[in-house]
Amino acid sequence: MTWPALRTILDGAVVTAALAAVSILLSLPLGLLLALLRWRRIPMVAGVLAAFVSVVRATPFVTLVLFVFFILPSAGLELEPVPAAILALTLNTAAFSSEIWRSALQTFPRDQLEAATAFGLSERATFTRIVFPQIWRANLGPLVSEVTILLKCTPAVAVIGVVEITRAAGRVGAETYEPLPPFLVATLIYTALIATLVRGQRVVERRIARRFGWVRP
Template sequence: MTWPAIRTILDGALVTAALSAISILLSLPMGLLLALLRWRRIPVIEGLLAAFVTIVRATPFVTLVLFVYFVMPAIGLELDPVPAAILALTANTAAFSSEIWRAALQAFPRDQREAAIAFGMTDTKVFTRIVFPQIWRASLGPLVSEVTILLKCTPAVAVIGVVEITRAASRVGAETYEPLPPFLLATLIYTVLIAVLVRSQRVIERRLARRMGLTPL
């Protein structure tokens, strides 16, 4: 491949990395918020959030992207392709990550929370000092898996015109009539990005194990 062709795919990789990074930063806290609201069992709100999570999880991601870009303008929310892609990625990952957070919250020993409240700690302090440090460690592996799925979902945003890695590789293959080299490069880039995520998970887990006096796996 020529340098301009490689540059085109690298530009697509930057778009993929940016979309993924922004969506991760937005979706994981949003998923935690959804899980906390459902964990509190607030009447009506719990049912609405459960319905939202169920619908988003049941909707194919390509359909969700098309819904955000083509249907939401009918209710007054018209977005350019990149913001629409970020919104779809964020909503999808927030719905799935909320179930991961919720499972960790449900497994959290309630007697710890009750004991902390009995000692006069506020709900905010109980969450930040006792609950969250434990549930995020328990959720780290599943959340990283969900993030890798987010990364592999990014090719779907090409349907609304976002030029990410796969779309860029397709363009290069169509122009050069040699589809194999650009797709091999795209595969390599995806592999590197996912390897970085998995490696980061391992580093964090080992540091936590050392801090807690456990033997790292």
């Protein structure tokens, strides 16, 4: 495979990595916010958010991408392909990650919350000092798994014209009439990206184990 062809795929890899990075930075905090609002059981709000999460989780990702790009403009929100792709990835991952956060919040020991209240800690201080430090450590694995799923979803944004790894490899294969080499390269890049995420998870887990004296099974 020639250097220009490889460069095309590498450019697609940069787009994929950028889409994933921005979507991760947006979706995980958004998922936590959704989980907190549902955890507090605010009338009406919790029900609306539960319905939103259920709809997004039940919607195939490619359908969500098409909805964001083609349907939202009729409501006055017209986005270019890349922002539309980021919005779709963010909404999808936020919906799934919110269930991970919510599960952790629901199973959080009630006695710790009662003890924090007895010591006079505010709700904000209780969450930032007691709840959050524990739930993110306990859910590191599931959250990283959700992030890898986000990365695997990125090829779907090609339907709105975003040239990521898979679309770039497809273009190279169509031009050279040799689809195998570019798709092998694309597979290796995806593997490297996901391996980097998993490696990062392992490093963080080891640091947690050294600091708090426990090891994940």
